[in-house]
Amino acid sequence: METNEVYEKLKKVFEDGIGELKTDVPVDPFFFVSADKINAVSLFLRDEESLQFDNLSCLSGMDYDKDNLAVVYHLYSYVHHHKLVVKVVVPKSNPVVNTVSDVWAAADWHEREAYDLVGMTFEGHPDLRRILLPEDWEGHPLRKDYKVPEFYRGMKVPY
Amino acid sequence: MGILNKLDNRVEQFESGNIIITSADKLLNWSRLSSMWQMFFGLACCAIEMMATSASHYDLDRFGIIPRPSPRHVDIILISGTVTLKMATRIKRLWDQMPEPKYCLSMGSCANCGGPYWEHGYHVLKGVDRIIPVDVYVPGCPPRPEALIEGLIKLQEKIREQSLAKKPA
Numbered sequence: 001m002e003t004n005e006v007y008e009k010l011k012k013v014f015e016d017g018i019g020e021l022k023t024d025v026p027v028d029p030f031f032f033v034s035a036d037k038i039n040a041v042s043l044f045l046r047d048e049e050s051l052q053f054d055n056l057s058c059l060s061g062m063d064y065d066k067d068n069l070a071v072v073y074h075l076y077s078y079v080h081h082h083k084l085v086v087k088v089v090v091p092k093s094n095p096v097v098n099t100v101s102d103v104w105a106a107a108d109w110h111e112r113e114a115y116d117l118v119g120m121t122f123e124g125h126p127d128l129r130r131i132l133l134p135e136d137w138e139g140h141p142l143r144k145d146y147k148v149p150e151f152y153r154g155m156k157v158p159y
Numbered sequence: 160m161g162i163l164n165k166l167d168n169r170v171e172q173f174e175s176g177n178i179i180i181t182s183a184d185k186l187l188n189w190s191r192l193s194s195m196w197q198m199f200f201g202l203a204c205c206a207i208e209m210m211a212t213s214a215s216h217y218d219l220d221r222f223g224i225i226p227r228p229s230p231r232h233v234d235i236i237l238i239s240g241t242v243t244l245k246m247a248t249r250i251k252r253l254w255d256q257m258p259e260p261k262y263c264l265s266m267g268s269c270a271n272c273g274g275p276y277w278e279h280g281y282h283v284l285k286g287v288d289r290i291i292p293v294d295v296y297v298p299g300c301p302p303r304p305e306a307l308i309e310g311l312i313k314l315q316e317k318i319r320e321q322s323l324a325k326k327p328a
Contacts, residue, residue, distance in 0.1 A: 133282060134245040141281050148281045152244050159277045159285045 001082050003029040006051060014041060030072075030085035038073075038088050039098040039124070045075065045084070046103055052079045056104035061114030063144050069095045069120055090120070099125040117142040184322050191234065191260065192315040194223040198233040198253070202240025205267035208301040209239045217304035222311065230256040235314070238293075239301075241269035241276065242284045254291045262318070264310055265293045268300040275300070 007021045019032025033041050045053045053075040064070035073086040099122040101107040111122045112131040119140035170181040201209055213219040227233050230253045265287050268274035273285030297310035
């Protein structure tokens with residue numbers, strides 16, 4: 001099933017939560033979902049007979065443009081062998097997204113990584129803390145405006 | 160003091176072959192360099208090369224170097240791999256737990272100077288010598304087993320020069 005067919009199906013069920021579909025990009029076509037509906041949309045994507053996206057291949061947080069952060073979900077279905085890309089865009093001043101860790105268990109650590117590196121908070125996550133960097137690190141390194149700290153616990157960080 | 164005058168840099172053996180006279184320095188240094196027990200401390204890709212060196216093709220056991228899991232049992236720690244800032248606090252603690260005389264061999268580019276992450280690595284400690292004193296640096300990314308063995312032999316030569324009268328640095 002192609003992305004635009006999935007998009008039509010979703011638009012019939014959730015009218016206001018689904019954003020626009022972008023097909024003229026050099027990568028896979030994707031569409032936007034609003035931040036508070038992503039949990040319900042994910043449950044529908046996973047459980048619906050003709051869709052059955054039972055594999056979350058990747059969940060990544062990114063710095064989208066000057067005032068927004070985004071989360072990208074890459075989904076795959078082992079039953080129907082089709083894939084899908086979904087994006088959620090949130091403003092940097094309030095980067096809160098519903099968690100999907102109760103829909104796909106792999107999202108647990110991927111969301112912890114997105115929180116650690118980009119600063120995206122996931123509402124409803126069971127254990128949201130830093131996973132790659134030390135617990136007392138300050139800042140979120142993969143944002144574009146990140147500055148490398150001079151010292152960390154007495155060790156000089158830059159070369 | 161006839162026999163002791165002749166000692167200098169040599170070991171004297173009697174004609175019957177059962178008695179050897181040497182100095183305490185040489186005996187201690189020889190025993191220390193022939194059985195350098197190393198700590199199981201592989202962090203990244205250099206660890207694979209360290210394991211390859213310890214395996215049967217380039218054997219490290221013939222030098223007396225066997226791996227031990229606990230820092231309390233070892234003489235030498237081979238820092239092989241990238242040292243992140245998160246790991247650096249743990250390395251300092253392990254170094255403090257090692258008993259004297261202890262030596263450190265920094266293996267690979269990342270442990271020497273931060274390696275390929277020197278420019279943009281916000282999370283990498285640029286060289287393990289920022290936290291612990293290093294005796295031998297082995298360059299390479301990763302160093303070949305022959306290079307690692309040469310580094311260990313250089314460390315053996317350093318131990319051979321030590322003396323009981325001066326504390327090792």
